[in-house]
Amino acid sequence: MLKYALNRLLAAIPTLFVIITAAFFLIRLAPGGPFNLDRPLEPKVMENLNRIYHLDAPLWQQYLGYLGNLLRGDFGPSFVYRDFSVAQLFSSGLPISVQLGGSALVLALLIGTTLGTLAALRHNRPVDLGAVTVATLGITIPPFVVAPLLSLVFGVWLGWLPAGGWGDGAFAYKILPIVTLALPQVAVVTRLTRAAMIEALSSHPVRTARAYGLRWWTVVVTHALRSAILPVVSYAGPAAAALMTGSIVVETIFGVPGVGRYFVQAALNRDYTLVMGTVVVIACFVILFNLVVDLIYALIDPRVRYG
């Protein structure tokens, strides 16, 4: 298992290299540069800036220079957030995004699998219809509607929770962002679990378990849910990577200092180093969580353990 994991991590290096290369040249293809502001700078200033940041060098030199710095763990300075390096921006924002996204995912998995299982057990009855309705709403209503609504109801009208802001990470400030992030995931996980459970409950192994008079928990959880959870696990990997690398909508509306805003802002501002930093971080998360998913999958299903 360990050998397998190490092999997979080694195999990720060429993948990362391709992603970095593609992203590096793609962002350079976009017109303009980090110092093209609404009011143009004086040519002399511009020239100086370009020289300081080596933007006047040939592109291939910049590319090799960036790769070299990356190998030393240096993501470079941010062009737009002056006085901050990309590494500093991530070291302050990433833990916040990971915490919010991770909590949202755990919440979504708990609620989603429970709801999905209940719906499957009460197939085509009111509980099932209710769960399906909730799931459909969760997917169709976008977070930029849900977030202000939650803020309005719980923050302004009821006054139970802060309507926005971060409050230095106090628990009350995290609840609404986490819920907003979790809702669409609850919907997806519910639907995946429900579909897989309906199939699992009528499968032959579960029929055997029922024919042998095993108790409800053994039939439903030990036998049916363990196989029905597999599609949820497959989904949870990419979902974890997406959630933990921040959400611009949630961070903007609730004023959370995560890393989700950086990608959009950096791309708009041609903040080359920050774009590259975000790409590397997201790629690493995706690769890591896909590996985690495969390991969990192997734990659950012995048939893929030795393949």
Place this chain on the structure above:
Amino acid sequence: MEAPVLATTETVFALKNLRVTFDTPDGPVEAVRGIDLEVARGETLAVVGESGSGKSQAVMAAMGLLPANARVSGSVTYRGQEILGLPVRELNRLRGSRLTMVFQEPMTSLDPLYTIGRQMSEPLVEHGGLSWRAAHERVLGLLRLVGIDAPERRAASYPYELSGGQRQRVMIAMALANDPDVLIADEPTTALDVTTQSSILNLLRDLQERMGLAIVFITHDLNIVRRLADRVAVMKEGAVVEQGMTDRVFAAPAHAYTRKLLDAEPSGRKEPAPACAPLLMEAEAVSVSFEVDGGMFAPPSRFVAVNGVNLILKEGQTLGVVGESGSGKSTLGRALLRLVPSSGRITFEGADLSGIRPKSLRRLRKEMQLVFQDPYGSLSPRLTVGQIVTEGLLVHEPALSSRERDARACQALEEVALDPMTRNRFPHEFSGGQRQRIAIARAMVLKPRLVVLDEPTSALDRTVQTQIIELLRGLQAAHGLTYLFISHDLAVVRAMADEVMVMQHGRVVERGTAEDIFENPKRPYTRLLVEAATLPG
């Protein structure tokens, strides 16, 4: 063979006026129409009937295992106690301890995610009140009881590491774990090879004698009934049409349907082709091997499916190829038609097929056709029967007008005794037997010389099998066809083939005329196969 009848006649399990109705979008469908069955201690009751007769649904209903859209009425009693409609909690006190069940599908009935030992322990812990550790000890004993080698290792194995026969033994061991009174076996050997089937049946009989079990044995195979059952109930369209002692029912069937089932045993023999018949196909040292992926780090290995097979097919001959699953018989059939790559030399009418160019091979394809086992999977669901039958003509006789093609389709359908008026329907509107007729028509429309029949009757009920066999024999006589008939069913091979080749592990272990192979098998493996099939007469 008559099973010993124990002295007691105490009824332990009884169904009375049991009805099962399924609510479907097209309205209610009655699957079981008020049947009465009972079985006494130490007795074996066989329930026979063709697919769709409701025999499985009846016992599923009795065990409370039907889906939510089923409505069940009547009465099911265990030792006089009504169990139909019991709350699940109370029913669970009986299921898996007093009443147990073995299912038809050994490959899927066990949970693939748990070890054998863990699954077998569950009912012991649940009903027997054993600790997991004590249950494990008992599991090892049970595995030994059902004849599984190295029980410690097997208990730690997952189902996918066991063969179908081993899995069915595990299911039987699980069924016996809590010393039940009633064992319901729903076609427990249908998915297994004949030799495995035979040992499982012996095992059941042996265990019954030792434990005084009452067995309800559901099957469509009359040979098994004759070997195993004290009494037999014949079901048709949800009703029991005849019930009685096995000897009496077999000797003097009272109901017309029972007589039909008994007559459905394939009969008749194929006359050998004349000795001077011209040679059609010759194969020398044909071998087929596949690359087996050894996993991420191991180098791939080669699996030899067919190993140096020689054969000669004369015009008008039927060569039967028999063997158990995995013996390489289907692969051989495909290799002869150049559908899988093989080494060795294959000639068809003197032309060497080994190095032949695809274009020339295509011309020969018309002469060599294939009929598959699965009449459900081998017909495209999106084409009409007429289109399916004439598809080959588009390739091989492109000059035909659509009117001519249509005429050929009608002719081919008539030949297989299907109404040509049905040619605009889709395959799903036909029964399994009718679909196999369509598949045969598709092969016949090209007027081939050689037809490879790969288990063409295995998915069909006996009465339908007999019709298909007669159809195939008739077509052969009318057109002078040559057949390569692949089957694991020796009764069918006996009725179809004039020469027989027995395969095991990719090699031919014995060959000879059908007469020799069946009456006087020389190799132990052949003898085992023939004995296991308990051929009548």
